[in-house]
Amino acid sequence: MEKIVIIGSGCAGWTAAIYAARANLRPLVLTGAQPGGLLTTTTIVENYPGFPEGVDGYELMTRMQKQAERFGAQTRFATVEAVDFSRRPFRLTVDGEPLEAQAVIIATGASHRRLGLESEAKLETRGVTYCATCDGALPIFRNQPLVVVGGGDSACEEALYLTRFGSIVYLVHRRDALRASKIMADRALSHPKIKPVWNAVVADILDPEAGKVTGVRLRNVKTGAEETLPCAGVFIAIGHVPNTGLFRGQVKMDEAGYILPERGTMTSVPGVFVAGDCADRVYRQAVTAAGMGCAAAIDAERYLASIESAH
Ligand code: NAP
Numbered sequence: 001m002e003k004i005v006i007i008g009s010g011c012a013g014w015t016a017a018i019y020a021a022r023a024n025l026r027p028l029v030l031t032g033a034q035p036g037g038l039l040t041t042t043t044i045v046e047n048y049p050g051f052p053e054g055v056d057g058y059e060l061m062t063r064m065q066k067q068a069e070r071f072g073a074q075t076r077f078a079t080v081e082a083v084d085f086s087r088r089p090f091r092l093t094v095d096g097e098p099l100e101a102q103a104v105i106i107a108t109g110a111s112h113r114r115l116g117l118e119s120e121a122k123l124e125t126r127g128v129t130y131c132a133t134c135d136g137a138l139p140i141f142r143n144q145p146l147v148v149v150g151g152g153d154s155a156c157e158e159a160l161y162l163t164r165f166g167s168i169v170y171l172v173h174r175r176d177a178l179r180a181s182k183i184m185a186d187r188a189l190s191h192p193k194i195k196p197v198w199n200a201v202v203a204d205i206l207d208p209e210a211g212k213v214t215g216v217r218l219r220n221v222k223t224g225a226e227e228t229l230p231c232a233g234v235f236i237a238i239g240h241v242p243n244t245g246l247f248r249g250q251v252k253m254d255e256a257g258y259i260l261p262e263r264g265t266m267t268s269v270p271g272v273f274v275a276g277d278c279a280d281r282v283y284r285q286a287v288t289a290a291g292m293g294c295a296a297a298i299d300a301e302r303y304l305a306s307i308e309s310a311h
Contacts, residue, residue, distance in 0.1 A: 001089055001100040002028045004300055007080050008107035008243075010037025011286045012276025014064035015293030016105045016300075021071035023301045028074045028101075030094060035077060036061035037109045038240075038277075039286055041131045043161060048286050060286070085250045085269045102307070103271050103300045106247060106259060107293060110240035110277040110284070115149070119205040120236070127213025128205060128234045132158035136165050136235075140212070143167045144232035147216050149202055155237040156180045156188035162235065163193040170229060172197045174221055197229070205234055242278040256281065265296040266303070273300050 004020050006013050009031040020027035039045065042057035051060075069075060082093040089100040112130035114120060120128055129135040132148075136158075146166035148159040151173035162169045171188060176198040178185040188194050197218065203226060204217040215230040244257045252260045252268035259267055259279045267274050275296040276289035 001102065002026075003101070003304060004028070004103045004105065004297075005030060005090075005092065005099065005101040006105045006107060007092075008032055008037065008109055008276070008278075009035050009065070009075075010039060010061070010107060010109045010276060011064065011289040012109070012293035012296070013037070013105070013107035014061065014068050015290040016107060016275055016297040017068035017073040017293075018064070018071065019294050019297030020105075020300065021068055021073040023297070024072070025301065025304070026072050026074060027068075027105075027297075028076060028099075029068065030080055030092075031075060031077050032108065033079055036065070038111075041134055042157070043133050045286060064290075080246060083246060083250055085272050088271070090271065103273070103304055105265075105293075105296045105300055106244075106251075106267070106272065106274045106278060107276045107289075107296070108243040108246070108278045109289075110242045112236065113239045113241050115202060115236060115238065117202070117205060119208050120234075122208040123205055123211075123213055123234075126211055127232060128236065130236050132161045132235050132237075135233075136162050141165050141233045145170065145230060146233045146235065147172055147202075147229065147231045148235045148237060149173075150237035150239070151175060151178045151180065152237065152239060153180045153184045154239075156184040158235050158237045159188050159194050160191060162233075163191055166193070166233070169194045170197050170231065171195070172200050172202060172216070172218065174201050175199065202234070240277065240284070242281075244278050254281075264299045265292060266299055271300075271303055271307075273303075 003025045004027040006029045039057040044054040046054040078095045084091040092099045147170045149172050159169045159171045200218045203219040206215045242257045259274045265273045273296040275292040
């Protein structure tokens with residue numbers, strides 16, 4: 001039986017692992033299908049303290065992992081399929097195998113939100129993507145018009161990155177003002193290759209029949225008018241949804257699926273803690289996830305000490 005199992009290997013998970021490992025608890029980190037989490041799909045992280053020149057997202061996560069392992073954290077590249085928090089020790093099913101734990105830290109993060117179009121699903125990996133850094137350099141996008149959907153920091157970051165490859169980058173946003181921070185918005189809007197398309201939503205992506213992206217059908221939300229914009233790629237950056245489906249019915253969450261901590265980082269189940277984007281619909285920063293990971297490890301350590309002293 002494990003003392004602490006940490007589900008997830010983003011900023012929150014690795015920071016929890018560093019603290020739990022330094023408390024001699026030998027935490028087991030189950031990485032999930034995307035080791036390192038969403039930060040590994042970004043380029044330079046410019047706002048993580050301690051890196052005045054910025055740091056590559058993948059490198060930051062690898063360093064956190066090394067730091068956790070140096071103090072005794074165990075890493076397993078595995079996916080949790082089910083949990084049962086109604087019994088103690090807690091029971092998890094990991095790649096088909098049962099696993100028991102005295103305490104669990106949920107740090108499963110969030111995933112990219114989808115537009116929900118049939119054509120989007122059909123053309124995923126054929127020109128529709130959720131990650132410019134992963135896919136932007138592909139030959140199909142070189143010197144072609146590209147579309148980024150969204151108005152937040154992610155959309156601006158993706159659009160800026162894509163200016164290296166595309167002939168022009170259309171930033172399609174459903175309102176007439178960006179949600180992004182001022183610095184990112186200014187950078188994007190002042191770039192000669194980025195052209196904003198305001199008050200527009202993607203009604204459809206063309207052309208599933210052709211098996212590739214040839215354009216988007218845009219609808220103006222004010223006038224209802226539709227137009228077709230030719231492009232070779234659609235980069236969707238419209239926010240995130242928490243990865244918490246696995247825990248539905250086990251711990252309390254809000255209507256959008258964000259887990260609700262009750263006391264500190266403890267969830268509605270004593271012994272189960274939560275950290276990072278799966279519990280944060282407000283800040284969603286690498287550094288806030290790391291901070292919450294630290295808090296969850298400290299809370300879990302105190303919980304374990306309290307059940308030990310009760311025996
Ligand atoms: P976000 O801030 O939630 O922005 C999502 C954007 O997508 C909004 O502009 C939203 O429009 C739009 N949107 C949502 N659903 C839509 C739909 N169904 N159809 C069309 N548009 C839709 O998400 P984010 O940009 O991923 O950023 C998440 C967090 O990470 C933020 O806190 C951000 O500051 C942070 N972040 C920071 C950096 C950086 O500092 N370099 C980079 C990336 C992310 P509305 O504006 O109308 O709601």
